[in-house]
Each structure stands twice: as structure tokens, then as C-alpha cells.
Amino acid sequence: MGPLTGVSVIELAGIGPGPFAGMLLADMGADVIQVDRTASASSWIPGFMGRGRRSIAVDLKKPAGKAVVLRLIERSDILIEGFRPGVAERLGLGPSDCLSRNPALVYGRMTGWGQEGPLAGTAGHDIDYLAVAGALWPVGPDSRPPPPPLNLVGDFGGGAMFLVVGVLAALIEARDSGHGQVVDAAMVDGSALLTTMFHEMRAKGLWEDVRGGNLLDGGAPFYDTYETADGGYMAVGALEPQFYAELLEVLGLSREELPAQMDRSGWPVLRERFESVFSTKTRDEWEAVFSGTDACVSPVLSWSEAPRHPHNLAREVFVDIDGTPMPGPAPRFSRSAFRRPGGPVQPGANTDEILSELDLDEEEIADLRAGGVVV
Numbered sequence: 617m618g619p620l621t622g623v624s625v626i627e628l629a630g631i632g633p634g635p636f637a638g639m640l641l642a643d644m645g646a647d648v649i650q651v652d653r654t655a656s657a658s659s660w661i662p663g664f665m666g667r668g669r670r671s672i673a674v675d676l677k678k679p680a681g682k683a684v685v686l687r688l689i690e691r692s693d694i695l696i697e698g699f700r701p702g703v704a705e706r707l708g709l710g711p712s713d714c715l716s717r718n719p720a721l722v723y724g725r726m727t728g729w730g731q732e733g734p735l736a737g738t739a740g741h742d743i744d745y746l747a748v749a750g751a752l753w754p755v756g757p758d759s760r761p762p763p764p765p766l767n768l769v770g771d772f773g774g775g776a777m778f779l780v781v782g783v784l785a786a787l788i789e790a791r792d793s794g795h796g797q798v799v800d801a802a803m804v805d806g807s808a809l810l811t812t813m814f815h816e817m818r819a820k821g822l823w824e825d826v827r828g829g830n831l832l833d834g835g836a837p838f839y840d841t842y843e844t845a846d847g848g849y850m851a852v853g854a855l856e857p858q859f860y861a862e863l864l865e866v867l868g869l870s871r872e873e874l875p876a877q878m879d880r881s882g883w884p885v886l887r888e889r890f891e892s893v894f895s896t897k898t899r900d901e902w903e904a905v906f907s908g909t910d911a912c913v914s915p916v917l918s919w920s921e922a923p924r925h926p927h928n929l930a931r932e933v934f935v936d937i938d939g940t941p942m943p944g945p946a947p948r949f950s951r952s953a954f955r956r957p958g959g960p961v962q963p964g965a966n967t968d969e970i971l972s973e974l975d976l977d978e979e980e981i982a983d984l985r986a987g988g989v990v991v
Contacts, residue, residue, distance in 0.1 A: 618643070618953070621645035623645070623693050625638065625641050625695070626696070627695075627696050628651050628685075628697040628699070629653065632771045632772075632775070633726050633775035634696060634698035634776070635666060636665050636772050637696055637726065637776040637777075637783075638650060638669060641780065641783075643668055643954060644945070644954070649966075650669050650671045650672075650961065651676075652672070654991045656673065664940075667959060667961070668961075670969070671965050672684075672966060672970045673967055675990070678988070680987065681990070682708045684990065686713070688974065689717055693722060695721060695722070696726065696783065697723075697725060697726070700739075701727060711798045720791075720795060720796045722790055722797065722799060723799065725798060725800050726803075728740040728745045728804060729802060730800055730805060735748070745803040746770050749805075749811070751810060756827055756828065756834075757827060758826055774805070774807035774810055777806070778805070779801035782799035782801050817830075829880075836855075837852075839852065839855060842891055842895075843891070844897060844898050845897055845898050846899060848899025848900075850902050850916065852890070852911075853913070853914075854912045854913070862909055862911040866906060866909055868893070902915070922934070932944055935957065937957060937959050967991065971984070
């Protein structure tokens with residue numbers, strides 16, 4: 617039921633990358649207990665990223681609530697939190713508090729700026745972390761300000777993914793050493809690291825400091841998108857010479873009548889020819905024409921279209937949960953099959969069940985409820 621079966625995780629509920637990291641761990645089989653606020657249990661909005669885990673709603677500002685969470689931590693492998701630096705400490709749930717109760721605990725911290733540095737205590741969002749990391753500046757055409765690439769790069773790519781890698785690496789080390797540690801995952805760090813290849817290309821003179829003028833930023837006409845006759849779009853990624861040759865063949869263009877592929881001065885001519893040809897057919901017609909070729913050309917699908925694409929259907933890239941399609945677990949494992957993800961968990965849905973696992977009896981649980989410590 618997933619390669620992380622048997623791994624126990626406490627997730628102090630937050631937004632963005634924290635829940636996404638919890639979802640990834642739960643998808644891979646970990647028993648993730650989400651510690652929600654008591655107030656959120658009465659204002660619940662279903663969240664896709666809340667799938668696959670259990671939830672207990674606790675008032676962390678009450679000593680008895682903190683005590684409940686510390687008892688959970690004593691029997692857990694990993695804790696993840698996404699508060700600003702210092703908040704967990706003020707709640708009495710910082711690394712020293714938790715590691716004193718469970719020395720082998722891996723304590724994962726998810727922030728934008730990191731736990732120290734001049735900006736550590738300031739507010740920010742994905743776009744700010746990308747900006748300072750140098751990952752936002754290269755995006756978009758040079759004639760306009762850089763557009764935000766959704767919040768995929770900072771929150772999820774540079775944030776949640778590095779948090780998951782970090783806590784799993786630390787878990788392996790903890791099982792050898794018997795000692796846990798703090799994993800400081802910052803979106804500015806991860807976003808910068810994602811740009812490694814481009815720093816190398818720039819160092820080798822293969823990347824110019826002009827947005828929209830390079831090989832992978834929309835500058836190259838053979839790595840871009842083109843509008844079709846019906847207002848759809850086709851994505852072209854024919855970088856290698858053999859794929860580029862096949863692209864020209866399928867489009868009915870003669871190499872001898874065009875500038876050389878890597879002649880930047882000829883790129884405007886190539887782009888004009890590609891735009892002209894792609895405008896002659898609909899997106900579906902072009903998809904059929906390119907089907908089975910190695911020209912690296914694909915239709916640009918919408919949110920509603922992607923779950924219905926034959927390839928995505930065959931691989932179950934999207935799964936139906938409670939009548940709603942959502943992206944399924946990734947990556948795939950040859951032996952440790954994923955369990956089918958459950959639906960989003962309502963805050964506090966498993967409160968009694970989790971408290972019972974802490975060996976609290978019905979009277980003790982009733983007292984916690986009566987005192988507003990849990991709901």
C-alpha cells in the first residue's frame with residue numbers, strides 16, 4: 617500500500633506547500649495526521665490537497681491541546697509545519713520541544729525565506745521568492761514584465777518537493793543514527809536550485825540575458841506554442857536535429873528554403889513560417905497529423921480536457937474521487953502499489969479515533985471536548 621507504509625507523519629495544518637507535501641507523503645502510504653485548528657472544523661472548504669490523511673482538530677493555544685499534540689509527536693517519525701519562523705516555538709511545539717519528547721523525530725519546516733537571513737521574518741508569497749531567487753526574471757517576452765508562472769515553481773516545485781526530499785532523506789539518516797534533525801526547506805532556496813541548468817548555460821555563453829530570446833524561454837521558434845485555425849494551440853519542442861527534421865517534414869517545409877535551425881538571426885523567418893502553417897488546420901487536425909511521429913508536437917489541453925486525453929486515461933494520470941477528477945499519485949513503484957487516494961478530509965473528522973490511539977478513555981476525550989480543546 618505504498619513505499620511509506622509504516623511511516624507516521626504529523627502535519628500542522630497550513631496552506632500551499634505544506635498540505636501538498638502532506639498529500640505526497642500520504643499518497644505514498646504514510647499515515648499522515650493533520651492537526652487542524654478547532655475553528656476550521658466549522659468553516660470547512662474541501663481541499664484536494666487534503667486527501668488521504670486523517671484529521672484531529674486541536675486548540676494549540678491551550679496547554680491541554682499542546683499536550684495532545686506532543687503525545688502524537690512521541691509516536692511519530694516526521695513532523696511538518698509551515699509557520700513563520702518563531703511561531704511554532706511560541707506555541708511550545710518548536711524543534712527543541714518536540715525533539716526532547718522524541719529524539720529521533722524529523723522536524724520539517726516549510727517557509728518562503730528560510731529560518732534565518734534578513735528576510736526570514738517578513739511576509740511573502742510564491743512570486744516574491746521566485747523574484748529574489750532569480751527564477752522569475754527569465755519568464756515571458758522581453759516586451760512585457762515577467763508574468764507569474766502560476767505558483768508551481770515556488771510553492772510546489774521549490775517548496776513542497778524539496779521539503780519531501782529533505783524529510784525522507786533525514787528519516788533514512790535517523791533510522792541509522794537514532795537521532796532526528798530539523799529540515800529547513802525554503803522556497804527561495806528550492807526555486808534557485810531549480811535554475812541550476814540555466815546558470816550553467818549562461819556561464820558557457822549559451823544563454824543571453826534577454827527574456828524571450830533563448831532556446832527554452834520562447835525565443836526559439838522550434839520550442840514554442842502556435843495558434844491553430846480554431847483558436848487552439850500546439851506545443852512544439854523539436855530541439856534535437858532529428859526531431860526538428862521530422863517537424864519540417866510533417867509541416868511540409870523544405871530545409872533548403874529555410875534558415876539553419878540554430879541561426880538566431882533566422883529565427884524570425886522560421887517563426888513566421890511556422891505560424892502560417894499551423895494556422896491552416898484545427899488543433900485536433902494537427903494532433904492527428906502529428907500522431908505517431910517523433911516531431912515532439914502536442915496539443916495544449918485545458919484543465920477539463922487533460923483528464924480525458926487517451927494517454928492520461930491509459931496511465932490513470934487523473935483519478936476520480938467522489939465524482940471529481942484530480943491528479944493521481946506520482947511517481948509509480950513496481951512493487952509498492954499505491955492505495956487509491958481517499959477524498960479530502962474534514963478537519964476533526966478523526967479526532968476521537970486518534971485520541972483513542974493515545975490510550976485516552978471516553979471520559980478523558982469527553983473532558984477535552986467539553987473544554988474546547990478538541991472538536
